[in-house]
Amino acid sequence: MTETTWHGIIHATLKAHDVKLVTYVPDNVLRPLIERIHADDFFTAFTCTREEEAVGIVSGAWMGGMRGVVLMQTSGFATLPNVLASLPVPFQIPVLLIVSERGTLGEFNIGQAMVARTMRPVLDSIAMEHHTLSRLDEVEFITDRSIRQAVATQQPACLILSPLLTGGKVFK
């Protein structure tokens, strides 16, 4: 793989696994990934009004034979526990979530910092596979293996993009 940025590697890995549908609620840190995806006709990508809606669309698409991923930031993930626990987890639908992590390593908004603390406990409590991507040299391996495992085991998975990887969002 010739890509040298986290967003380039994720873009290429999604494509390699035929993940065609991208639903998202926008985030500034995710912008380079979102822009790459929109520039590539391979993908069907669009914004949703809520993250729950985005998970519903990707769940339906999987059952219809199309793989998808949902992009969001940490506060968006915090709106999802009911939907995850009542749709992809019990119905065994391998929805992939990619979450841009806010609320840590230089957060300037206390609300974001408190919401962020709920994310991993929620993932653990519903036994949802999750990995934090913090090093560029691990992005391809973790993304590739997470998609393979999600599809093979028919279970959703969540990749968390650490500010260590993306630079995050800082107060200027």
Place this chain on the structure above:
Amino acid sequence: MNNQPATRDTAKAVARFDITQRLVAKLHNEEAVIGGIGHTNFDLWAAGRRPQNFYMLGSMGLAIPIALGVAIAQPQRKVIALEGDGSLLMMLGCLATVGARQPKNLIMVIMDNGAYEITGGQTTASAQGTDLAAVARATGIASAHWAADEAHFETLIDEALATPGPHLIAARLTSAKPAGQTERDPAQIRDRFMRGLGTKK
């Protein structure tokens, strides 16, 4: 019926199980049907099991988003979302997404009884002035109609199945109880649905 389009106020209250049966009887092309939570999918279940039916067991408000996902993945198949008024009110934004995407093969049927029936009949906002067909039209879903009565409901379904959408058909309901109760086995529901859609052998 006069020449004026039906509104929520003029629409005859119809029985959910009856119109669900009328809808299912018209499905001859393996159309996918997503039943929203509660009585909406109980009556879909009671109307007869089809491999192309998906019954939700939670995730309130996601019947239309799930149907949209199926519609995107299988553009040649008509996909029908059955959703209650309380559920749609929880996820009104999904109409804006449908309005923006304009999926030709999506049909939304809104079962509006004006109440959160399954929790004791508490009043919804649709019983107090929110016209869900008008909300749909405001998002760009031009084909959004109230069914004046049972016969008109059938006419609207026929038109929706025969012409490009998106279509939204709203029906005002009586407070009749559901005719059955869905078996709550999510893995089996998903597996049968995928086989019904041909995505699992």
